[in-house]
Amino acid sequence: MAEGICYVCNQAYTAADRDTVVDEIVEHMMAEHHGHLRRDTLEPKNKFDKCPACGAEVGKVLFKCPQCDADLVKQFARKVTLGYVKGS
Secondary structure (H helix, E strand, O other): OEEEEOOOOOOEEEEOOHHHHHHHHHHHHHHHOHHHHHHHHHOHHHOOOEOOOOOOEOOOOOOEOOOOOOEHHHHHHHHHHHOOEEEO
């Protein structure tokens, strides 16, 4: 059993495994807190060196990967959410 929270509103989520709870929280965040995520993604400290989806060099603040067009806002949400999930 895995548990996690949305880092923006602290809404709790529970699921059978870690991947499922992360997916549920990210879906919630993209729907309810997209503006907050975009703002956080723009902070220089949150830039991706490499795209989590394809591994291409990014190295600057972007919303989309220049190589594979992956949504880096959603990738940022996944990265942050992993820190707010416990269990397996």
